[in-house]
Amino acid sequence: MTHLTIALDMMGGDHGPPVTIEAAVLAVKEFPHLHLFLCGDLVQLQDGLSGYADLPLERLQLVSTEQVVSMDERPSAALRSKTRSSMRKALELVEAGEADACVSAGNTGALLAMAYYVLKTLPGIDRPALISSLPTTSHKKVYLLDLGANVNCDSEILFQYAVMGSVMAEEVEGLTRPRVALLNVGEEQIKGNDQVKHTAQILSSVPGINYIGYIEGNDIFTDKADVVVTDGFVGNIALKACEGLGKLIITEVKRVSGKNLMTRVMARMALPILKKIYARVNPDQYNGASLIGLRGIVVKSHGNASSDAFLYAIREAMQEVARQVPNKIKHKIETLLMERP
Amino acid sequence: MTHLTIALDMMGGDHGPPVTIEAAVLAVKEFPHLHLFLCGDLVQLQDGLSGYADLPLERLQLVSTEQVVSMDERPSAALRSKTRSSMRKALELVEAGEADACVSAGNTGALLAMAYYVLKTLPGIDRPALISSLPTTSHKKVYLLDLGANVNCDSEILFQYAVMGSVMAEEVEGLTRPRVALLNVGEEQIKGNDQVKHTAQILSSVPGINYIGYIEGNDIFTDKADVVVTDGFVGNIALKACEGLGKLIITEVKRVSGKNLMTRVMARMALPILKKIYARVNPDQYNGASLIGLRGIVVKSHGNASSDAFLYAIREAMQEVARQVPNKIKHKIETLLMERP
Structure with missing residues (x-):
């Protein structure tokens, strides 16, 4: 299987790095072709990762971010003022083509607003x-x-x-x-x-x-x-x-x-x-939810998610990457718009 | 307590008279001041009632009706063609002031349409x-x-x-x-x-x-x-x-x-x-639901209701009669319309 890269918002969710780091470690061990961008506070991430042995560090790239979108922040406020947040950075990596998908357990409203702003919708959507x-x-x-x-x-x-x-x-x-x-x-x-x-x-x-x-x-x-x-x-x-x-x-x-x-x-x-x-x-708690219709893949894990649930969200994102969901939506909507009387 | 009269649609619901008759009998035995109009097929009602002893027949008035609104009938069709149905008759008894409330386990859409047509809404509603x-x-x-x-x-x-x-x-x-x-x-x-x-x-x-x-x-x-x-x-x-x-x-x-x-x-x-x-x-199954905002009291029991559930709906109607719910709604809306800026 070919190389696949996912950007993780490590700071989102009620539990933050302890849960997202465990999920990231489980994911790279489970999938040898998976590369991860870990967006978040460098000190916390390094601290957290130091507890694990035998990490494939070449597939875990730390991306230092200064801000965190809080769980109760208003989406409009987060969109305006949290331009250097882990959530925003993860989405920007998708937009720039460096990551194939983004996964976050953060504030749903903020994620929606930022994803819509950063990634834009597909043509026809x-x-x-x-x-x-x-x-x-x-x-x-x-x-x-x-x-x-x-x-x-x-x-x-x-x-x-x-x-x-x-x-x-x-x-x-x-x-x-x-x-x-x-x-x-x-x-x-x-x-x-x-x-x-x-x-x-x-x-x-x-x-x-x-x-x-x-x-x-x-x-x-x-x-x-x-x-x-x-x-x-x-x-x-x-x-x-x-x-x-x-x-x-x-x-x-x-x-x-x-x-x-x-x-x-x-x-x-x-x-x-x-x-x-x-x-x-x-x-919302276990399966997570996907934001679809965007020019990129974004999966939302529950704020209160365990590392298992966050791992599930990563797998979901990988599946959407493998199946090229945004491309398929783009083609389907083009075809159907032609079918319509 | 003063005399209280409720008109029952005896033919409504999946089970019809066997269930509605049992509930009616239980109700008049439980409440000595309750009078009931039993609207439905005379033969079926007489047959059903003959199985009970010691009935206070002076408080159970049979009202012969020829038609039945079926459970899957379209409300508009029922409104147009079922003017001699048990459901319609029960509502008309409320409209004429002969009954204080109506209870039916029949087709919800038809009951809504007929009740709206026969009883009309309260002023301000x-x-x-x-x-x-x-x-x-x-x-x-x-x-x-x-x-x-x-x-x-x-x-x-x-x-x-x-x-x-x-x-x-x-x-x-x-x-x-x-x-x-x-x-x-x-x-x-x-x-x-x-x-x-x-x-x-x-x-x-x-x-x-x-x-x-x-x-x-x-x-x-x-x-x-x-x-x-x-x-x-x-x-x-x-x-x-x-x-x-x-x-x-x-x-x-x-x-x-x-x-x-x-x-x-x-x-x-x-x-x-x-x-x-x-x-x-x-x-919908147990408590029943009330149609409110009308110039009369209408309680809907579930189509698949047992006699207990139908009895519950009768009690609910009695409570609304005792508390004069339509009048209270009328006064409340009048007061609030004056309060509004």
């Missing part, structure tokens, strides 16, 4: 989207987008999201003609708001997208579709509502578990399973 | 809303609206929803100055789409509403607010996504339970608890 995969009852994955990159989406943007989601399912999941659905309040054609109805018309008119119609919120998880498209307002709220429900269920099981010996034993056994399931439905 | 309560981690309830009555909501309608939700929390839950929040993709003021931002401005300007700001999807369940306001598109999808997640978790626990004796025992104990929790977070 107006706005980037945040996409992730969720589990289904059949143990296949379903891609859901947009998870909050854009709260105002007209039908053109939703169409572009459908195209991007379809490419992700084809390239990253390896599906042939992935089933693309629009999230709606009912399955009948007359249902929904104007944007959704108009998007349905556009999608029905392009043979290059395997558009299967509307699905309702409960069917996100039932393997009816491979890609579920919605605007960032709805996608974000639906995903977070699920996250909240997952936490509520875990809290309830813990509460019940205090009642007597029987329920205590039961809960002790049930909780790990529930937590595992919860983790699967909480992609 | 442009569109009715579908509201229900959800559990929180602190075991208090939170009201969520709109659950799908209107997919296109401007800031005026969202403002009216906030007023109606606030009245429901005050009157039905007995809260003083219930905390009203807007569902959004972040808590910062700059977040969200134009409708949400404009609604926030309106709500901040009226002292009569205890508006606490934005909350995110995961905080629906954390007792941050007593009323969560959103448009019917988002509310419906968020609620159904939670329903889908609940089912996924139950499926996963069942799947895991097949693996070995230990997990089988565990799952057999965990499942009833999970199902109970799931039922609590699936208000």
Whole structure:
């Protein structure tokens, strides 16, 4: 396999270098063709790396940066004032062609704003989207987008999201003609708001997208579709509502578990399973999310991510590099724009 | 307590008379001041009632209707052609002042369309809303609206929803100055789409509403607010996504339970608890939902509801009658419209 380079924002996330360094070390050991740019505070990075033996230092290039984007910083403020941050530098390495992708566990809003500013969108794409995969009852994955990159989406943007989601399912999941659905309040054609109805018309008119119609919120998880498209307002709220429900269920099981010996034993056994399931439905935490539609690959790991989750995000970025996702999106949108009546 | 009359759509729901009759019988036995109009097919109703002894027949008035609105009928078709249906008749009894409220387990879309047509909205209210309560981690309830009555909501309608939700929390839950929040993709003021931002401005300007700001999807369940306001598109999808997640978790626990004796025992104990929790977070099934903003009280029980759930919906309707919810909404909106700058 050929040389592959990823720029890591080492300072992002709630835990910073201890977690990102461990993930970086695991990654270069797992993938002999992987090169990493480690962007962050030089002293902290050198300190952290000194704890590891036998490092392939020729594949770990430290990039000294002075600033850190904090987790609660306003995206506009970060964009304006954090031009010498680890996050910004990692994105600039992608823009300059020195890295093939960037991975960050930092502030999502700031990452979106900076990535959009530094990398720009692909031709034919107006706005980037945040996409992730969720589990289904059949143990296949379903891609859901947009998870909050854009709260105002007209039908053109939703169409572009459908195209991007379809490419992700084809390239990253390896599906042939992935089933693309629009999230709606009912399955009948007359249902929904104007944007959704108009998007349905556009999608029905392009043979290059395997558009299967509307699905309702409960069917996100039932393997009816491979890609579920919605605007960032709805996608974000639906995903977070699920996250909240997952936490509520875990809290309830813990509460019940205090009642007597029987329920205590039961809960002790049930909780790990529930937590595992919860983790699967909480992609922000485990799977990470990709920013797509940009002229470069950016993967977002959860702020509270473990080194395993950050490593997962690195693998995800590598997969998108190998499959040349931005190029495929660019070609797909060009083809489809020609197909459209 | 004074005489109270509720009109029941006996033919609605997946199970029809067997379930609705049992609930009606339980209700008149539980509440000596309750009178019921039982709207439906006379033969089926008489047949069903003949199985019960000691019925207070003077409080059970049969109303013969010829048509039934089916569960998959299009609302517009039902509105046009089912003018002699049990659902329509129950609503007309409310409109005529003969009944204080109507309860149906029938087709939600048809019920919404018919109720809107027959009862009309209150002065100051442009569109009715579908509201229900959800559990929180602190075991208090939170009201969520709109659950799908209107997919296109401007800031005026969202403002009216906030007023109606606030009245429901005050009157039905007995809260003083219930905390009203807007569902959004972040808590910062700059977040969200134009409708949400404009609604926030309106709500901040009226002292009569205890508006606490934005909350995110995961905080629906954390007792941050007593009323969560959103448009019917988002509310419906968020609620159904939670329903889908609940089912996924139950499926996963069942799947895991097949693996070995230990997990089988565990799952057999965990499942009833999970199902109970799931039922609590699936208000459409258990709590029912109210149509509010109309000049009459309409409560929707789930189509697949048991007699217990239908009885719960009758109790909910009785509570709304006792607290004169439509009147309170009318007065509240009048007061607030005068408060607004």
